[in-house]
Amino acid sequence: MSDLETLVRDLDRLEQIVASWDQTQQLTVQALREAVESIQKEAFRRIIAEVKQSPDGMAALREAVGDPWVYSVLQFHGLLKPPQPSVEERIEQALEAVRPRLKSHEGNVELVAFVAPDEAQIRLTGTCNGCAFSDITVKLGVEKAIIEGVDEITKVTVIEGRAPASADGVKGSPFAIPWEDAGPVTAVPAGGVIATELDKASVLLTQMGGEVKAYPNACAHLGMPLEMGEVSDGVITCSYHGFQFRLDTGECLTTPEIALPSYPVRVQAGRVQVQVTT
Ligand code: FES
Numbered sequence: 001m002s003d004l005e006t007l008v009r010d011l012d013r014l015e016q017i018v019a020s021w022d023q024t025q026q027l028t029v030q031a032l033r034e035a036v037e038s039i040q041k042e043a044f045r046r047i048i049a050e051v052k053q054s055p056d057g058m059a060a061l062r063e064a065v066g067d068p069w070v071y072s073v074l075q076f077h078g079l080l081k082p083p084q085p086s087v088e089e090r091i092e093q094a095l096e097a098v099r100p101r102l103k104s105h106e107g108n109v110e111l112v113a114f115v116a117p118d119e120a121q122i123r124l125t126g127t128c129n130g131c132a133f134s135d136i137t138v139k140l141g142v143e144k145a146i147i148e149g150v151d152e153i154t155k156v157t158v159i160e161g162r163a164p165a166s167a168d169g170v171k172g173s174p175f176a177i178p179w180e181d182a183g184p185v186t187a188v189p190a191g192g193v194i195a196t197e198l199d200k201a202s203v204l205l206t207q208m209g210g211e212v213k214a215y216p217n218a219c220a221h222l223g224m225p226l227e228m229g230e231v232s233d234g235v236i237t238c239s240y241h242g243f244q245f246r247l248d249t250g251e252c253l254t255t256p257e258i259a260l261p262s263y264p265v266r267v268q269a270g271r272v273q274v275q276v277t278t
Pocket of ligand 1: 219220221222223224238239240241242243
């Protein structure tokens with residue numbers, strides 16, 4: 001049996017051949033393809049709806065989607081919801097947005113717990129803990145960031161007490177997404193791309209306008225590696241089917257409905273660090 005990449009390459013070659021035919025022939029092939037795809041999509045939709053009915057169906061479905069063949073086909077038909085980070089992960093992302101301002105005052109914040117269905121419990125650390133202005137910090141900074149960033153949360157409660165000692169106060173949270181070392185910043189080409197393997201994902205790094213950006217090294221079309229794509233004027237063209245993505249935003253210029261999600265990035269002591277959030 002051929003492997004997935006070989007078959008995708010075959011499809012790519014066939015598409016190029018069809019593209020060289022006259023318009024009537026191209027339209028006929030397109031109509032044929034759309035008819036077959038519509039039948040397949042509806043069949044898969046019905047199978048999924050049926051499988052979800054049984055008590056173990058969702059677990060079996062999740063396992064099946066871990067198979068790259070199943071994943072590619074369901075994604076192609078738009079039958080996969082993009083993976084949603086957990087509530088805790090989204091609270092952490094919201095806290096990450098306010099941490100630079102807290103840290104500029106040598107303070108910090110950590111997530112103590114998400115209490116379902118709608119409460120986030122946090123703790124102020126460093127100089128923010130016990131500060132006379134901590135109410136303002138919470139109301140205008142932390143609470144606002146969490147409630148605006150996480151739909152489920154309507155209430156933020158400050159838990160008093162000393163935080164466990166940690167180097168920067170961030171590691172005290174059990175839900176913190178780890179920063180992974182992605183190599184020296186000097187290895188990341190300005191206006192180009194480099195792929196690097198991290199614990200949970202292959203990551204595509206680039207420097208655009210002096211800022212390091214990180215994306216999954218997987219095309220948002222069918223998940224093929226993006227690293228061989230050609231880069232020109234800040235746009236990468238996937239080498240498989242030519243989908244194009246802006247490297248500064250991840251926006252897809254070919255199909256605006258899809259985009260490359262970006263990972264949080266920071267540079268510390270000349271090293272790039274990435275949070276693989278999905
Ligand atoms: S996998 Fe199809 S364009 Fe990238």
